[in-house]
Amino acid sequence: MELTILIGALVVLTALAFVYGRRRALIKVGGNRRALHSMPNYHGWFVAIWCGLPAVILLVLWLLLRTTILEGFIEDALGPELANTAAAMKSAMIDDVRALTAGEQIAREPTPLLLEAAERYASLKSTADAAVLVIGLVVAGFGLGLAWRRVGPKLRARNNVEALVRVVLFLCSMVAIITTIGIVLSVLFESMRFFSYVPFWDFLFGVQWSPQMAIRTDQVGSSGAFGIIPLFVGTLYITVIALLIAMPIGLLSAIYMAEYASRRVRDVVKPILEILAGVPTVVYGFFAALTVAPALRDAGASLGLGISSESALAAGVVMGIMIIPFISSLADDAIVAVPRSLREGAYALGATKAETVVNVVIPAALSGIVASFLLAVSRAIGETMIVVMAAGLTANLTANPLDSMTTVTVQIVTLLVGDQEFDSPKTLAAFALGLVLFVATLVLNVVALHVSRKYREQYE
Amino acid sequence: MSLPGASAALPWQLSDTATRRVRRRKRANVRFQVYGIGAIVIGLAILAILLATVIGKGTGAFVQTRITLDVAFNEKIIDPDGSRDPVKLGQADYAALLKEAVAASFPAVTARQDKRDLQKLFSGDARYELRDMVVNDPSIIGTTRSVSLLAASDTDIFAKGSMARDIAEGDRRLTDKQIAWIDELVAKNALETNFNWSFFTNADSRAPESAGIGGALIGSFYTLLITLAVCFPIGMMAAVYLEEFAPKNRLTDLIEVNINNLAAVPSIIFGLLGLAIFIQAFHLPRSAPLVGGLTLALMILPTIIVVTRAALKAVPPSIREAAYGVGASPIQVVTHHVLPLAVPGIATGTIIGMARALGETAPLLIIGMVAFIVDFPGGPTDAATVLPVQIFLWADSPERGFEEKTAAGIMVLLAFLILMNAIAIYLRKRFEVRW
Known part of the structure; x- marks a missing residue:
């Protein structure tokens, strides 16, 4: 909810920044376009980018990392119960808390501790989102103010905007490399974990493939x-x-x-x-x-x-x-x-x-x-x-x-x-x-x- | 050409052995040509067989069998306390209503087992059709209406003539009695077939007769929307950078090598990437078009980049030089002149890339878009399935009724692909500029 407000506010703010940045450039030179180094539109873009971009980066980072950060807090809340559960149960419990927060059903009877954790998680989430909303708006406002003051006949707005465009173009082409790295890392990382269970040479030269694993250690014939x-x-x-x-x-x-x-x-x-x-x-x-x-x-x-x-x-x-x-x-x-x-x-x-x-x-x-x-x-x-x-x-x-x-x-x-x-x-x-x-x-x-x-x- | 009867070869004539050799070589030439024609004919024949199989198996699914039945909307069953409360109307026992109506129209059937078999001629979803009728118009309670109800899959298959009646009773899904009842219905003119709109509007179902591709179509739509929103801007900007701005250095070479390699990476690997990065690391929802769209976007990115670069390359340097000549900056040259001229090529390439994304299945299996989903997805973060995955799910289903659904789903998928490619070809033909 808070984030939707932030996105809406940023869109409006950026649009306004463009319109008024452009206007301010013209006002500063008394309507004489030729006195400007860059055309008024570039001044508009300049202000809009300074206003919107840092806040959008912040928002995207938060969206990507929110779950990971908040999970740490759930673990704290579940502290006593988590301390004596296995790793597999741990992630199941955290999943349960997340599901409870989202108002979904979970497979087992929610314990008071789980409910409490879910409540804490929910309140943490909304507090954190509200904080991000405020920080986002402050960042946007700060960027807007900085850019606003620089608008004037001397500002090389076009060069600034174009330099940024070039950076963005370059970053887009880097997506290909990032994808390759992502593939290699994700596959390699999980494979490493696999090879800690199964020796590499057994994997490469084994002539038997039956990937069942024992549910209990004392089970017969299910070594995999x-x-x-x-x-x-x-x-x-x-x-x-x-x-x-x-x-x-x-x-x-x-x-x-x-x-x-x-x-x-x-x-x-x-x-x-x-x-x-x-x-x-x-x-x-x-x-x-x-x-x-x-x-x-x-x-x-x-x-x-x-x-x-x-x-x-x-x-x-x-x-x-x-x-x-x-x-x-x-x-x-x-x-x-x-x-x-x-x-x-x-x-x-x-x-x-x-x-x-x-x-x-x-x-x-x-x-x-x-x-x-x-x-x-x-x-x-x-x-x-x-x-x-x-x-x-x-x-x-x-x-x-x-x-x-x-x-x-x-x-x-x-x-x-x-x-x-x-x-x-x-x-x-x-x-x-x-x-x-x-x-x-x-x-x-x-x-x-x-x-x-x-x-x-x-x-x- | 040796003359008949000539004993000794004249200087301009070939010897017999040479003539034979030439003939043999010419025959070998013809033979080689025949091999080539044979290969092409085989290729064309395979395509024809493939399409004929799909169309032959799939057309049936566009027709649906319905049974007309006089149903007495008995108030005692539907609304015993007469409150007409929509919630209660929705929860009433419509199976009993259907049972009563079936019994009334087949008074001769009395044995329990027979009654049950008779009931099986109707789809299990027929009761929901009755429910919807009542909920939409409570005034029909207490009246008797002639209602057209969905037939069960087996009835449907039989009515379309795809089930032989002369094989042993144990080898077919319908008993002799059931076939006799169907014949009775046909004689009463109570069995009708009409166009199966619900195939396009329903979501998946366990019952073949009421399963549709509507949900999958919406899932595909959201997925492609995400794919387009991600890969079009990134692909286009990457192509602009590589074609117009990239310096000649090791990094640029590395990027180009990477793009070429990614184009050849098996699609299933992108599924693993999506699972590990988007779902495990970023905790995006499983089975959702959001993750599917992002994964497919990374998969078709190389295609988009390559096609866009070709379109940019086709814009002649004179245009750029003219723009520089009147004082445009490099970015202005691209955004004001080169890109607009390359739009038809870029659009064509994007459509072809999207067509590939629409037909892709494997990576979506990995990120969990194979769930059985009966609801329509309401947005890109809801669990959904897509058209090709729906086809895969149906192809895997043991019920015979799903076979024609599978083929019909393929027909719809192919129709979309043909449409997209036709648009791409049209755009290319219509707007292509030859410099």
């Missing part, structure tokens, strides 16, 4: 096994099947489009094939799970083969369909980039078109084609929905494509969907899998980039 090898094998297997489908179809159609097809055919067929790239993966998942997999199972049954309805084959085939457009469009770019003179040289020697393509064009475009395959592999191992919907959940270490297999992405989803507590190895394992996936795709992309740069034939 976190060996990633079966997931790796499943992922690679499905990827290989996908590539076996996508490589020939993608490459051949790219060659045909680039070398044989007339302009009109190209203009019509190419966009149609690119629709395949725009189909959401959940649609492919549906197609795999409800059309391809049953069809394969029935076909297998009529041939006397027992094909699992969650076979790696179905997921792989559909994933292959999904990556056809990646390969064909990247390979197409590489083929088109081969200069005409090479082809004409081959024709002059009497080569047929096919011979030219196979012996001259493809070798010349090879770096691009290989890069397209590598990017396709990276796509395939990171793909989630098709395998979540069509591949299996249990980790089988098998070489039979007709069996059910599971992949890294499937396990990430399975481990994280549904209720979860952040401290169990089961949840943390998902982040470790994410780390593996991130590193694997990163390496593939870097290698693809390297291949396409380093081995590119230069004809200029």
Whole structure:
């Protein structure tokens, strides 16, 4: 409530600051615009920014940190009861207090202490919000006053405003780096915690994956096994099947489009094939799970083969369909980039078109084609929905494509969907899998980039 | 071309072996071309099969089966004390009302089990339709009306002809008796099908016949709104910086490498990022469009930056130089001249990025937007689901009635994607300036 007031007040104040800043600049020079260093609008912006920006930064920081700061206070309020509870219970109690404050139901009978803590939390929250409201307004007013006094013919308002704009532009481009850092840190940090439960080498080279953890320590047979090898094998297997489908179809159609097809055919067929790239993966998942997999199972049954309805084959085939457009469009770019003179040289020697393509064009475009395959592999191992919907959940270490297999992405989803507590190895394992996936795709992309740069034939 | 019967090759003629070789090479050439055509035909065929499957399975969901029944709005059941209090009217036992009406129209059915089976032809939500009728218009209490009620999913599937009647009774969901009753209804002209508006206005439900995509559409709307609000300004400003202001140094290179890498990071990793940062570290609400939108914004940011940069690059340097020539500052050059000229390109790229965000599922599963939600989200911080996740949830449901819902949801999703891409293409064609 207090924060809504603050936001509203800031909007109004900033707007007023702009209007009156602009007016003040004009008044100071008696309406003679030419006497101003910067145009009046820039004076308006200058005042408005000084008024609004510091307060908005304060507000955003508060919104991000409020829960963390206030939680410390709840812990104090719960002090005696918290002291002798386990860490997992601790976060549950704090969640309860937060829910009570928001007026929601909680799972257990609220103890007087919990109620008291909730009350304290609520009053603390509103006091703190009120404090932020006051501080925010003071900051805004202070900034406004400072800027207000500086408005005048000498003020280089445009340069000031533009310098700030440049800073903002720079910060926006830094978001890309911050995102990468965020990914690395979040995945790495949780993985570290996971590796404190499960040794790194057991994770990397274990051949058993069954991520159940014991609820009680004395339970039998529920120690949980976190060996990633079966997931790796499943992922690679499905990827290989996908590539076996996508490589020939993608490459051949790219060659045909680039070398044989007339302009009109190209203009019509190419966009149609690119629709395949725009189909959401959940649609492919549906197609795999409800059309391809049953069809394969029935076909297998009529041939006397027992094909699992969650076979790696179905997921792989559909994933292959999904990556056809990646390969064909990247390979197409590489083929088109081969200069005409090479082809004409081959024709002059009497080569047929096919011979030219196979012996001259493809070798010349090879770096691009290989890069397209590598990017396709990276796509395939990171793909989630098709395998979540069509591949299996249990980790089988098998070489039979007709069996059910599971992949890294499937396990990430399975481990994280549904209720979860952040401290169990089961949840943390998902982040470790994410780390593996991130590193694997990163390496593939870097290698693809390297291949396409380093081995590119230069004809200029 | 060797002449028939020529024993020795003339100087301008090829030898027989050479002729054969040329023929073989030409055949190989044709064969190669056929492979190419084959690959393209396979690609097109797959697309056709995919679309045909979805449309074939999904069209049924746009039609809904209803059963017309004479319902006596018995005051004793609905409002025994005659107070007409809306709260009490809302809580009355409408299942009993429905039971009575069904019994009245099938007087021949007397056995308990049969009565129960008969009841199962109607949707479990039919009683709520009766309730809404009464609450909206209490004056119907005491009268008998002919009411059209929602049929159960199995009835619906049977009425659409998707359930074979000649297979063994144990292998289908409806018993022989139930089929006979449906035939009776058909003979009485009491079974009707009409366009399923509720598919668009209802939220999710456990019952396939009353599940709709309305809630998911609203969830998608809020999510995309957040995505657009975050990634459009940031993406555009980042692109302006990199294209117009960035000095050539290591930091700029690092930013560019990062953008390229982020574009290739699997989408599920962004889900992990959203879970760890937005939910765990910043305590934003789980399952909410707010977090989903932020996560998707980070995911499509590279796309927006790349497309915007291309649009900025397409503005010729002469424009910039002319603006500098009349004394504009670098920022003024960009904001007054370059950006306005690049707007069509930026808009096109943004729409394509948003289309990608609309179809994305995996990261949203991770941040918990897979909950079963029957309420319409009232804002970006309410728990919600989105269209592709709804499709995923339905595809996972065991009830057969959800299969056509899934396909119909896909049809709606694809329709939106086609619409967005069509707008993007139109904008590009209409406003593109060739310099």
